Amino acid sequence: MPQPNLQPIEIDYAAEGAANCKALGQILDRVGDKWTIMVVGVLSGGTMRFNALQRAIPGVSHRMLAMTLRGLERDGLVKRTSFATIPPRVDYELTERGHSLHVPLLTLAAWARSQQSGIAASRQQYDVQAEQAD
Amino acid sequence: MPQPNLQPIEIDYAAEGAANCKALGQILDRVGDKWTIMVVGVLSGGTMRFNALQRAIPGVSHRMLAMTLRGLERDGLVKRTSFATIPPRVDYELTERGHSLHVPLLTLAAWARSQQSGIAASRQQYDVQAEQAD
DNA sequence: CGGGATCCTAAGCGATACTG
DNA sequence: CAGTATCGCTTAGGATCCCG
Numbered sequence: 001m002p003q004p005n006l007q008p009i010e011i012d013y014a015a016e017g018a019a020n021c022k023a024l025g026q027i028l029d030r031v032g033d034k035w036t037i038m039v040v041g042v043l044s045g046g047t048m049r050f051n052a053l054q055r056a057i058p059g060v061s062h063r064m065l066a067m068t069l070r071g072l073e074r075d076g077l078v079k080r081t082s083f084a085t086i087p088p089r090v091d092y093e094l095t096e097r098g099h100s101l102h103v104p105l106l107t108l109a110a111w112a113r114s115q116q117s118g119i120a121a122s123r124q125q126y127d128v129q130a131e132q133a134d
Numbered sequence: 135m136p137q138p139n140l141q142p143i144e145i146d147y148a149a150e151g152a153a154n155c156k157a158l159g160q161i162l163d164r165v166g167d168k169w170t171i172m173v174v175g176v177l178s179g180g181t182m183r184f185n186a187l188q189r190a191i192p193g194v195s196h197r198m199l200a201m202t203l204r205g206l207e208r209d210g211l212v213k214r215t216s217f218a219t220i221p222p223r224v225d226y227e228l229t230e231r232g233h234s235l236h237v238p239l240l241t242l243a244a245w246a247r248s249q250q251s252g253i254a255a256s257r258q259q260y261d262v263q264a265e266q267a268d
Numbered sequence: 269c270g271g272g273a274t275c276c277t278a279a280g281c282g283a284t285a286c287t288g
Numbered sequence: 289c290a291g292t293a294t295c296g297c298t299t300a301g302g303a304t305c306c307c308g
Contacts, residue, residue, distance in 0.1 A: 222269050
């Protein structure tokens with residue numbers, strides 16, 4: 001970086017916070033889409049076939065399930081095993097890395113549970129105040 | 135549900151996993167958008183004004199920063215304080231709840247750091263193999 | 269300086285139809 | 289049963305302009 005000293009305090013805070021969040025942003029792009037965490041969550045219960053997954057995840061389309069699984073496989077979070085039988089059969093299971101993701105996800109889920117009622121209340125309050133302001 | 139008994143074992147696994155992930159899905163819809171966690175991360179360093187935030191978060195548009203802050207304020211994660219001076223000045227800071235979110239986020243960030251090189255490697259390997267397959 | 273409103277493009281995603 | 293390709297709708301989100 002070619003800038004030696006440039007308001008160290010505010011910039012440092014920002015840079016630090018941004019650095020912390022940058023990696024986070026990357027993985028939220030990965031995990032924060034519509035279906036990925038559902039797939040990880042369901043697969044944490046054990047190996048499943050494609051159609052079983054689709055049945056287990058309400059609302060997911062054939063297409064999106066396939067794309068989500070490709071992405072997870074590409075990142076080494078899910079292992080795909082296909083059997084050349086008729087009819088064909090494909091098993092999906094979490095890899096070691098996939099299981100390791102499940103842990104921080106549960107931490108987040110715990111936070112969600114503990115805060116969801118408070119958040120709902122906050123929203124309601126915010127909305128009525130916004131409504132009064134017109 | 136009008137179907138009484140329908141392969142209890144597989145369904146139970148799925149239902150459990152889905153239940154775990156449902157709350158998670160809610161908060162990822164909240165937190166998993168393009169800018170929210172960046173804002174939370176930067177604000178974890180302390181109170182900031184609107185334009186300081188925009189400078190601290192590379193690439194965020196005026197519009198999206200405003201929307202993100204509105205959302206966070208609505209959920210009680212960020213507190214907004216405006217001063218009726220000229221020029222006007224608005225401070226943003228994390229609330230108690232906002233800070234509490236920062237904790238599980240750091241857990242996720244730690245996972246991201248520990249896995250990002252492995253994921254990158256996995257992607258590269260997957261891509262070359264896909265390339266060979268055409 | 270903070271924050272709307274409007275416009276417009278690109279990306280996400282479901283539906284459908286087709287292959288092995 | 290598993291997977292891909294095409295189509296078309298819907299949305300997210302950047303650019304821009306205006307107002308207090």
